[in-house]
Amino acid sequence: MAGGYLSGIFGSSPVRPLQTHMEQIVECVQQLIPFINAVLDGNTSDRDHIHRNIVDLEHKADKLKKELRLRLPSSLFMPIDRRDVLEVLTMQDRVAGAVRDVSGIIIGRNMVIPEPMRDNYRELVATCVQSVEQAHQAISELDELIETSFGDKERERVGSLLSELDRIEQTTDEQTITLSHQLFDMEQQLEPVNVMFLYRVLDRTSLIADRAQRVGSRLQLMLAR
Amino acid sequence: MEFSVWYLGLAAAFGLFMAWGIGANDVANAMATSVGSRALTIKQAILVAAVFEFTGAFLAGGQVTSTIRKGIIDASDVADRPELLVFGMLAALLAAAIWLLLASRRGWPVSTTHSIVGAIVGFAAVGIGFESVHWAKVGTIAASWVVSPMLSGFIAFFIFMSVQRLILSTEDPLANARKYVPFYIFAVGFIMALVTLLKGLSHVGLDLSTRQSLVVAVVAGLATMIIGVLLIKRVKVVPSDDEDFRFTNVEKIFGVLMIFTACGMAFAHGSNDVANAVGPVAAVVSIVKTGAVAQKSSLATWILLLGAVGIVLGLATYGWRVIKTVGRSITELTPSRGFAAELAAATTVVIASGTGIPISTTHTLVGAVLGVGIARGIGALNLRVVRNIMLSWIVTLPAGGILAILFFFLFKGIFLN
Numbered sequence: 035m036a037g038g039y040l041s042g043i044f045g046s047s048p049v050r051p052l053q054t055h056m057e058q059i060v061e062c063v064q065q066l067i068p069f070i071n072a073v074l075d076g077n078t079s080d081r082d083h084i085h086r087n088i089v090d091l092e093h094k095a096d097k098l099k100k101e102l103r104l105r106l107p108s109s110l111f112m113p114i115d116r117r118d119v120l121e122v123l124t125m126q127d128r129v130a131g132a133v134r135d136v137s138g139i140i141i142g143r144n145m146v147i148p149e150p151m152r153d154n155y156r157e158l159v160a161t162c163v164q165s166v167e168q169a170h171q172a173i174s175e176l177d178e179l180i181e182t183s184f185g186d187k188e189r190e191r192v193g194s195l196l197s198e199l200d201r202i203e204q205t206t207d208e209q210t211i212t213l214s215h216q217l218f219d220m221e222q223q224l225e226p227v228n229v230m231f232l233y234r235v236l237d238r239t240s241l242i243a244d245r246a247q248r249v250g251s252r253l254q255l256m257l258a259r
Numbered sequence: 260m261e262f263s264v265w266y267l268g269l270a271a272a273f274g275l276f277m278a279w280g281i282g283a284n285d286v287a288n289a290m291a292t293s294v295g296s297r298a299l300t301i302k303q304a305i306l307v308a309a310v311f312e313f314t315g316a317f318l319a320g321g322q323v324t325s326t327i328r329k330g331i332i333d334a335s336d337v338a339d340r341p342e343l344l345v346f347g348m349l350a351a352l353l354a355a356a357i358w359l360l361l362a363s364r365r366g367w368p369v370s371t372t373h374s375i376v377g378a379i380v381g382f383a384a385v386g387i388g389f390e391s392v393h394w395a396k397v398g399t400i401a402a403s404w405v406v407s408p409m410l411s412g413f414i415a416f417f418i419f420m421s422v423q424r425l426i427l428s429t430e431d432p433l434a435n436a437r438k439y440v441p442f443y444i445f446a447v448g449f450i451m452a453l454v455t456l457l458k459g460l461s462h463v464g465l466d467l468s469t470r471q472s473l474v475v476a477v478v479a480g481l482a483t484m485i486i487g488v489l490l491i492k493r494v495k496v497v498p499s500d501d502e503d504f505r506f507t508n509v510e511k512i513f514g515v516l517m518i519f520t521a522c523g524m525a526f527a528h529g530s531n532d533v534a535n536a537v538g539p540v541a542a543v544v545s546i547v548k549t550g551a552v553a554q555k556s557s558l559a560t561w562i563l564l565l566g567a568v569g570i571v572l573g574l575a576t577y578g579w580r581v582i583k584t585v586g587r588s589i590t591e592l593t594p595s596r597g598f599a600a601e602l603a604a605a606t607t608v609v610i611a612s613g614t615g616i617p618i619s620t621t622h623t624l625v626g627a628v629l630g631v632g633i634a635r636g637i638g639a640l641n642l643r644v645v646r647n648i649m650l651s652w653i654v655t656l657p658a659g660g661i662l663a664i665l666f667f668f669l670f671k672g673i674f675l676n
Contacts, residue, residue, distance in 0.1 A: 040288045040621055041295075041588035042647070043628055047638025109642045113635035181506045181593070183419075183635040185428025 045110045048102060048119045049176045055098045055126055056173045056249075062091035062130045063166040063242065069137055070159050073145070074152055085137045092130045099127050113180055118256045122173070125249040129166055132241040139235055147232075148224065151216050158209040158239055165202040165243040169250050171195055179257075189257050199250045206243040210236055262674055263547045266345050273352035274540035274562075275569045277375075280356050281532050282573020284363045285371050286312060287581035288621040289528040290521060294586030296597040298517030301586070305579050307518075308525045309571045315529025315612075316567035319455040321558055322615035323531055326396075327375065327538025328545075328558075330615065332383045336391040341546045342674065347386055348539035350666030351378035351659075355535070358659050369651050370619035374659040375535040376400060381660020382667040400616060404652065407607055407618040408626025415603035415630030418443075422595055423634070427506070436512040437491060441484050443602065447519045448483030450606050451526055452476040458613040483519060490515045506595075513594035520601035527608035528620045529570065535617065537566035592628070596636050600627035622648055 065088045072080035102123060106116055139145070147155055172195040175188070182188040213236050221229050290308050293299045299307065337343045355374035362369040376397070383392045426435045453476035456467055467475065491512055500507040541562045592600070604624040611618045625644060632640040 040291060040625065041585050043625055043641055043644040044589055044591040044637070045639035045641035047591060049638050107641075111629075111632055111640040111642050112638065113632075178505055180635070180638055181504075181595070182428045183423050185423055187428050187430065 045107075045112075046105050047180075048106060048112070048114075049180060051098065051102045051105065052119060052123060052126075053174055053176065055095055055102060055123065056170050058091060058095040058098060059126050059130050060166055060170045062088055062095060063133050063163050065091065066133055066136065066159055066242075067163060069140075070156060073140055074147060074156065076146075082141065085141050088134060088137050092134050095127065095130050099123055113183065114176075114256050115259055118252055118259075122249055122252045122256075125245055125252055126169075126173075129169075129242060129245045129249065132238055132245055135238045136235060136242070139231060139238065143228075143231055145228070145231065145235065148217075148220055150220065151213055154209065154213050154216065155236075155239075158206060158213060158236075161202060161206045161209060162239060162242040162246075165199060165206060165246040168195065168199040168202055169246040172199065172250055172253055176253075184257065192253065192257060196250045196254055199247055203243045203247040206240050210240040265674075266349070266543055266547050269349055270345075270352070270540045270543035271565060273349060273356060274536050274565060275572075277352055277356040277359075277371075278533065278536035278566045278569025279573035279576075280359045280363075281371050281536060282312070282570035282575075283577035284359065284573075284581060285532055285620065286525070286528060286570065286574055286578050287585045288624060289524045290582050291585035291589055292524070292592055292597045292601055292624070293517050293521035294582055295589030296514070296517060296592050296594045298514040298594050298597065299521055301579065301583050303518075304521065304582055304586070305574060307521050308574055308578070308582075311522045311525035312529035312533075312570050312574070313567045315526035316533035316570060317529075317563050319458065319526070319530035319609070319612050320533040320537070320563050320566065322458055323534035323612055323617050324538045324541055324558060324563065326400075326615040327379070327534045327617060328542040330396050331376065331379050331393055331400075332387070333391050333393055337387055341550065343387060343671070345543050345546055346670040346674065347379070347382040347663070347667050348542045349670055350382050350386075351375060351663045352536070352539045353666050354378040354381075354662035355659050358655070358662055362655075367651065367654075369655045370621060371532055371535045372617045372619045373404070373652060373655040375538070376617060377656035377659030378663035379539070381657075382663040384660075385664045386667045386671075400618075403611065403616045403618050404622065407611060408622045408629075408648075410626075411603045411607035411623045412626040412630030412633070413603075414606060415599050415627035416634050418603055419596065419599040419631045419634045419636050422599060423636075427509070427595065432506065432509045433496065433512070436509050440491060440512055440516050441488050443516055443598065444487035444519050445480040445484040447480075447523045447602060447605070449476050449480030451523050451609060452479035454609045454613045455530070487515060487519060490518070510594050513598055516598045517594045517601065520598045520605060523605035523609075524601045524620075524624075527605040527612065529567065530612040531608050531618060531620060533563065533566040533570060536569060537562045540565065591638055596628075596631045599631050599636075600624060603627040603630060 065084055069081060069084040069088065072084060103120065106119065110116065172192055175192045175195065179188050179192065217229065217232055217236070286308050290304045294301060294304045332344070334344055355371070355378045358374050359369060359371060380392055380397055425439045426432050429435050453472065456472035456475055457469065494511050494515060496508045541558050544559060544562060604620070604627040607623050608618065608620050625648065628637070629640065631637055
């Protein structure tokens with residue numbers, strides 16, 4: 035079509051797809067709360083149902099990830115570094131991976147969380163979800179960042195969102211340490227193999243917040259350039 | 260002169276055809292940015308294009324027309340055989356028009372300006388003689404094809420930076436948009452009016468000194484600014500629109516600005532591109548009238564009118580569809596960026612028009628968009644377009660030239676035997 039080459043100059047921006055991917059991830063992570071509730075209540079049918087949901091959402095996010103990667107040819111000229119986009123994408127994807135791991139281990143071993151740890155574990159999961167939501171908030175500032183072409187005001191705004199994210203992640207670290215101590219104190223009364231896997235569940239759960247934080251630090255790198 | 264009615268008739272027909280082609284294809288690029296950013300609806304865009312392409316062509320199209328008409332060829336070599344120049348100009352018109360038709364059917368990125376300049380240089384170098392081409396002038400024109408996109412990119416970069424500094428990256432972008440956008444609107448009216456006035460409107464009976472021009476331009480700028488302020492007052496700010504994207508309402512105010520830059524763009528395009536159609540016509544007309552290759556005769560007003568009418572016709576019959584298609588595919592460009600690109604491109608083109616240099620409006624606009632992109636203003640730009648533009652230079656010039664040579668010998672064969 036005539037005049038097509040003026041429109042040809044506009045490549046498809048990765049920002050919106052990146053945000054959509056993150057929305058998908060948040061939705062996936064949020065499933066973890068009802069999942070853990072079902073596990074703690076011993077409601078296995080709910081638990082299995084939600085687990086399938088998590089796996090589905092993770093798959094959808096995976097598809098989005100692959101589409102977005104294909105949309106980034108090297109001839110694109112962008113205000114954000116191509117590598118940073120791909121890194122953020124990978125980190126976002128790994129958040130969902132950690133969620134799937136947690137639910138997978140619990141389902142696979144039909145695990146029960148020991149009574150004394152329950153409240154603390156529920157709290158840890160809630161904080162992890164919160165950290166991902168915080169990372170999502172930062173990512174959703176990307177279009178505003180580009181609108182202001184990385185203006186100082188907008189950088190500050192994103193910066194403060196990211197330091198809040200760091201703070202949340204620190205909280206999850208503390209919560210995990212508390213839970214590890216609790217588990218250590220109970221080790222003698224529990225099946226050794228179960229103990230091993232409980233440690234792994236704790237580890238994977240805290241990994242969710244850890245990866246959410248890495249999404250943030252990649253975003254920080256984008257700001258720095 | 261023998262066959263003079265034929266010459267006149269053919270010149271008018273080919274000129275109209277070429278102008279039609281410009282209106283049908285070329286205008287879309289000038290208008291699509293405004294449609295794409297939803298500052299204008301298709302209908303409004305067509306109205307704006309019709310009115311301002313016409314005024315641009317009629318009021319400010321004279322300088323470039325005279326370059327195309329008599330700046331490229333040294334006619335003293337053919338003083339004894341003026342028909343040769345007639346055949347050549349007819350051939351150039353037909354060659355450029357056909358090449359454009361073919362290329363736009365195929366979706367190739369070609370420029371009207373490059374086609375016609377290639378065609379004129381081609382027939383002159385082969386049909387008349389290599390030394391009859393003003394190579395220095397052609398060199399200047401060719402250089403301007405590189406310089407103009409760069410210049411408009413440069414201007415766009417700074418306009419956009421100023422928008423960031425003054426409006427977008429401040430505590431209260433909305434208040435600052437209301438405060439500063441009227442000044443950009445002033446700039447649009449002022450620049451368009453000033454360049455047009457400085458280059459003379461004697462053909463419509465208006466002769467102003469530089470100082471008078473300056474005063475009139477300021478008045479024109481203020482008048483557009485007042486209209487702009489009134490339009491901005493009518494913008495409805497809906498706070499809930501800002502939930503997902505905090506600049507939605509700010510962009511609405513830039514949308515008003517884009518109405519004005521769209522007018523400027525259409526004006527600039529008319530002023531530069533009408534010459535591609537009417538320049539050769541003017542040359543033929545003056546030769547036929549005087550029977551000699553008169554270099555001094557002035558440009559008849561009706562010829563500019565012919566071109567202006569042709570552009571509007573092309574727009575009305577076919578161009579609106581192209582605007583729609585191109586506009587739909589340009590959604591990445593929000594009004595705050597679109598205006599910066601359009602203002603920069605329109606300014607560059609109008610200055611070129613005033614200087615009498617034929618440049619490509621589309622390439623200038625692409626340069627401006629890249630300028631905004633370099634200021635980190637656009638999500639993603641596909642740099643392949645730059646390569647395509649280079650390719651179009653390499654292909655269009657010889658294509659126009661070769662076709663023109665063929666038609667030249669064809670006309671010579673028909674009329675001289």
